[in-house]
Amino acid sequence: MSNVLELVNVRKSFDNELVLNDLSLTVKEHTATVLIGASGSGKSTLLRCINLLETIDDGQIFLDGQEISDPLISVDEVRRKLGMVFQSFNLFPHKTVLENITLSPIKVHGIAPDQAREQAMVLLKRFDLADKADQYPDRLSGGQQQRVAIIRSLAVNPRVLLLDEITSALDPVLVNEVLSIVRDLKHDGMTMVLATHEMGFATQVADEVCFLESGLILERGSPVQVLKNPQNAKTKDFLKRVHEAGRL
Numbered sequence: 709m710s711n712v713l714e715l716v717n718v719r720k721s722f723d724n725e726l727v728l729n730d731l732s733l734t735v736k737e738h739t740a741t742v743l744i745g746a747s748g749s750g751k752s753t754l755l756r757c758i759n760l761l762e763t764i765d766d767g768q769i770f771l772d773g774q775e776i777s778d779p780l781i782s783v784d785e786v787r788r789k790l791g792m793v794f795q796s797f798n799l800f801p802h803k804t805v806l807e808n809i810t811l812s813p814i815k816v817h818g819i820a821p822d823q824a825r826e827q828a829m830v831l832l833k834r835f836d837l838a839d840k841a842d843q844y845p846d847r848l849s850g851g852q853q854q855r856v857a858i859i860r861s862l863a864v865n866p867r868v869l870l871l872d873e874i875t876s877a878l879d880p881v882l883v884n885e886v887l888s889i890v891r892d893l894k895h896d897g898m899t900m901v902l903a904t905h906e907m908g909f910a911t912q913v914a915d916e917v918c919f920l921e922s923g924l925i926l927e928r929g930s931p932v933q934v935l936k937n938p939q940n941a942k943t944k945d946f947l948k949r950v951h952e953a954g955r956l
């Protein structure tokens with residue numbers, strides 16, 4: 709299996725705070741890498757650096773062997789290969805579901821409008837949202853909005869999907885419909901990097917779990933290794949706190 713993403717000694721500070729501390733990570737094709745760790749450990753910053761929403765201070769990031777941390781790279785070209793979904797759905801409120809999904813393919817990637825709409829409808833049908841195509845986001849449940857946000861990120865056929873706490877803002881009863889899409893995508897072989905507080909879900913989809921603390925990956929391995937049999941005292945402590953909060 710080839711490496712889709714490779715981060716080498718990535719360093720990122722905000723003001724004087726070191727948020728990613730020489731972090732290295734390799735993501736192989738068709739695998740799901742799950743980032744866990746306390747609030748402030750650097751999970752979102754890591755995903756944002758991969759998507760070039762933040763510039764790194766040092767180190768390198770490669771996508772399919774191409775260095776995307778090179779300042780001369782075309783950001784649009786890189787983003788075309790990456791899908792990102794955030795905790796807050798970030799749908800455009802004044803555009804319909806179909807317009808939200810087709811906006812980027814048409815405007816950024818130059819796909820013909822009819823073709824973009826056709827592709828969007830295929831995805832909406834697949835995820836049982838075809839009847840919502842002409843609705844505005846505020847008429848949808850949180851779970852439906854987040855499913856549309858995932859579909860939107862898929863519309864450009866990304867190489868990697870970056871998912872940042874995509875269920876954190878949802879009512880617990882809506883969480884499963886969103887996670888089931890991610891399970892389907894995993895089944896299809898989509899390469900994914902996810903930050904999540906849902907340890908049960910991490911166990912189901914992850915090929916590799918990375919425990920972050922202070923911008924470093926302190927422990928990594930299969931879900932069984934990291935979540936059921938952690939070696940590092942800080943991983944153990946984190947999981948104990950998660951368990952006490954009833955999230956394991």
Ligand SMILES: Nc1ncnc2c1ncn2[C@@H]1O[C@H](COP(=O)(O)OP(=O)(O)OP(=O)(O)O)[C@@H](O)[C@H]1O
Pocket residue numbers: 722723725727745746747748749750751752753754873
């Ligand atoms: N734009 C920014 N400006 C200044 N500091 C920032 C910025 N973004 C993140 N930070 C800081 O970087 C650190 C890591 O934040 P990050 O959002 O990556 O953590 P996280 O692991 O995603 O946390 P959470 O689980 O709460 O989402 C935090 O101390 C945060 O305050």
Ligand SMILES: [Mg+2]
Pocket residue numbers: 751752753872873903
């Ligand atoms: Mg975060």
